[in-house]
Amino acid sequence: MRIGFGFDSHEFKPGIPLKIGGVKLQAEPGLCGHSDGDVLLHAITDALLGAVAAGDIGAFFPPSDPKWKGANSVVFIEEAMRHIEQAGYRVGNVDCTLVLAAPKIGPHAKAIQERVAKLLKVETSAVGIKAKTPEGLNLDNTAVAHVVALLEKA
Numbered sequence: 465m466r467i468g469f470g471f472d473s474h475e476f477k478p479g480i481p482l483k484i485g486g487v488k489l490q491a492e493p494g495l496c497g498h499s500d501g502d503v504l505l506h507a508i509t510d511a512l513l514g515a516v517a518a519g520d521i522g523a524f525f526p527p528s529d530p531k532w533k534g535a536n537s538v539v540f541i542e543e544a545m546r547h548i549e550q551a552g553y554r555v556g557n558v559d560c561t562l563v564l565a566a567p568k569i570g571p572h573a574k575a576i577q578e579r580v581a582k583l584l585k586v587e588t589s590a591v592g593i594k595a596k597t598p599e600g601l602n603l604d605n606t607a608v609a610h611v612v613a614l615l616e617k618a
């Protein structure tokens with residue numbers, strides 16, 4: 465077994481769609497970033513890569529490369545999945561904590577859980593989606609994601 469940890473943050477910006485965990489939420493503002501700003505998929509990608517000591521998302525998809533501008537972050541997850549599979553592993557489970565002031569994640573948690581489970585080729589019960597507001601952190605304009613991933617030998 466291997467364990468990986470991923471962290472990511474993005475700033476909210478008006479006028480762009482909000483994507484979290486590969487799900488487009490009917491909410492604004494969205495998260496800005498070089499790709500589609502999907503803070504959760506980025507943290508999951510880093511957790512997967514970290515679990516097999518493969519480096520980080522920036523090494524695979526450099527923000528300096530125009531190729532990744534506006535990229536769908538699903539591509540990052542798919543590449544990380546190929547990487548762990550090549551290393552002889554599959555995902556056991558992941559646990560995710562989102563920290564953001566708005567929107568409320570509760571109503572979207574199931575859709576995000578199902579989407580992430582599909583991307584990671586696991587049952588929905590192997591994907592924990594939790595969310596908190598940034599109490600006392602002064603981070604109301606930022607979305608943060610923390611993810612731990614456990615990999616099992618395939």
Ligand SMILES: [Zn+2]
Binds near residue numbers: 472473497501502506
């Ligand atoms: Zn990111």
